[in-house]
Amino acid sequence: NQIGAKFWEVVCAExxxxxxxxxxxxxxxQLERVNVYYNEASCGRFVxxxxxMDLEPGTMDSVRSGPYGQIFRPDNFVFGQSGAGNNWAKGHYTEGAELIDSVLDVVRKEAENCDCLQGFQVCHSLGGGTGSGMGTLLISKIREEYPDRMMLTFSVFPSPKVSDTVVEPY
Incomplete structure (x- = not known):
């Protein structure tokens, strides 16, 4: 979510x-294609x-309290309470599986609000449990539900220089 938040800062600046x-x-x-990434709210704000999504609230809290945290629709923050403990299987089969339907409900709502849905961009980690396990679960569920839409992923590979979790790449 940190990289996703930075992505939105850059898109906002552009x-x-x-x-x-x-x-x-x-x-x-700047306004010519603003509707690709934003919905215009009735008050003239761009959302x-x-x-x-995350399996624990900590990262969401830091995004929300960050410089662009108030720009996001509050209903579009979907998070659990337990985390995945850097474990792909927990993110994919247990903790993530419990949360995926809530995420897909929000995906459907956003898709229904589009005039012409072209596809999805997913930014996720390949390490840990949420980005890798729940990320792949989300991608497969989106592919099932929207088989004719494009899917673009920004997949971040873990680095031993910034992580102290030995099993993160697994």
């Missing part, structure tokens, strides 16, 4: 959207078409 969701840009070009 489109001239400030941290409150308001357009502050200086060229019409990212983003779903943030």
């Amino acid at each position: 489109h001239g959207i400030d941290s409150t969701g308001r357009y502050q840009g200086d060229t019409d070009l 990212p078409r983003a779903i943030l």
